[in-house]
Amino acid sequence: MKKWLVGIVIAIVALVAGVYLWSAQNGRQQHSASRANTASSKSTTESSKQHKMLVVYYSNSGTTESAAKTIQKKTGADIIKLQMSPDYPSDYSKLTVVAKRQIDRNQHPKILNNIDFSKYSTIFLGFPTWYHRPPMFINTFFEKYDLKGKTVVPFTTSMSSSIAVSRPYLKKMTANKQIVLQTGFRANETSTITKYLKQHNFTK
Secondary structure (H helix, E strand, O other): OHHHHHHHHHHHHHHHHHHHHHHHHHHHHHHHHHHHHHHHHHHHHHHHHHOOEEEEEOOOOOHHHHHHHHHHHHHOOEEEEOOEEOOOOOOHHHHHHHHHHHHHOOOOOEEOOOOOOOOOOEEEEEEEOEOOEOOOHHHHHHHHOOOOOOEEEEEEEOOOOOHHHOHHHHHHHHOOOOOEEOOOEEOOOHHHHHHHHHHOOOOO
């Protein structure tokens, strides 16, 4: 009789111990999974921050603005329009006079925006092509903002000039600034924009 009782007690103790061990092990597994998920989420967030993109542009007639918004839509980037002081004339004939005078006199017009680039890794820089080169405010852009370590993707709108005419000027402006200057593209057509963004894995 006593042996029978001892057997029951031993069985109960073994059952309780088994339940306890299973519970402890399951808890450790859940905790490990939770930590892994947290680490993965943190890594994804940090990666997202590291690869955040910004579209910065100036547009006088609206053509470059349209291209900039297309890029923003396809990449999910933030977007900012540059503000000049004084702004360029809306009348095209007057604008060309001002643009040519700035080139001839090597004038770098003032940009009003205060932009925090610290959270961005890739900058799409949009501008119209005037007199077969970037406008003089692009000089100001690279002088005003610290883009060290950033990737800059230039895009331009022009009915006659490709981005190639702007590259020598852009290379000179970014020399010794530790900027990764991409080839860039002419953004007059949505198909061209889409093709470039897909080829370089910028689409969302």
